[in-house]
Amino acid sequence: MALLSCLHRFNQRHPWSHNDHYGPWIAGQVAASKAHHVLDVGCGAGNLAALLRHRAVTVTGLEPDPGMARAAAKQFADDPAVTIVEADFTGRDPHRRFDAITLVAVLHHLSLVPTLRELRGCLAPGGRLVVVGCYRETGGVDLLVSLPAALLNPVVGLIKHPARAAAPPLHMTAPTAAPQETLADIRAAAARELPGARIRRRLFWRYSLVYDAPAGNSPA
Template identity: 75%
Template sequence: MLLTRLERFNRRHPWSHNDHYGPWVARRVAASGARHVLDVGCGTGNLVARLRHRATTVTGLEPDPATARVAAERFAGRSGITVERADFAARDRQRRWDAITLVAVLHHLPLEPTLRELRDSLTPGGRLVVVGCYRDDRSPRLLVDLPAVLANPVVGLLRHPACADAPPPHMTAPTAVASETLAEIRAAAGRELPGARIRRRLFWRYTLVYDAPPGRRD
């Protein structure tokens, strides 16, 4: 009964768990000194808007046509920003980026092959920053997730005090349920991204930061 009421309240005061980590992602990218950044699954461009102040160029990939159109119109005429209606597989495979970001995207893609391709798409010394979703196999879940369960409606009320009839545009892109556990993600990263730092985070997310071996950036 309590969880049902909380879910109903959260729907009336929607806010993006992904955008919550936007400042954190932008700081990690800036700290790497990246000049050219790729944002995979950029949505309506909220993270792109943060990254554009910290890099020379930002390329956003978004496969959903309606969402990509919103992002493209948002940044039309902005120097250094490119939004492409494409998924990661359709990227320019001849190009390498100083930083690549994915927020709530990796679980849409085949995990291990994608990690390998992300690694190979970085320039020497480049940085991969991921905010991801995972399948929680812990039990009991409610006790472990209690801080997030309690904080979620508070943050929603503060960020979206007026009751909403529908989620905002940046929360309408297609979603998917994560299939890998955090242990499985750690294992795959250990094989493909040696030295990656992975942490479980609040609001049912994890973060991953990987730095490619150093070398000269062209």
């Protein structure tokens, strides 16, 4: 317990975003799909949207937290290609379909199965869904995978943020929630709602999900 407490204090002094770590990979997945119009659900302060902006024609960011939405809107105030909407997923334009949709550490805030179904319906034919999410750890395999992440976390923090921080950066202050679904739950739900989705366990307590809608897909 003393070691865990020490690691926690160290990580707080050298904060870095596990979500931003996967930003370039997500942007690459979107670019590979040749998406023109992208929806970023739960865009936070807009860090991923900034990467997506260089890979797409338009980016729409949904963010329910007022402070985060204001920060994102300010970042793109002079860029007509990026639209920030202060709303959660239910506040999206229900008639619009997107070539790509991204969610980072967002899906566990929502009802898993209905959200996967709705996300599928929001994709244009041939569109791509890219998720980096959190899962509830359970059993020995999850704990074993967490060990290298726990050891690497302070090392990466020292490299990315060598100076001691008095407070976490704005984009790391968004509201959080503990995930309820295990990785097995997520795999099972995806198998039903997103046939052919590719799910991988990732470092730093994350998983990735990539789903390509059929070229003749129509909203469910």
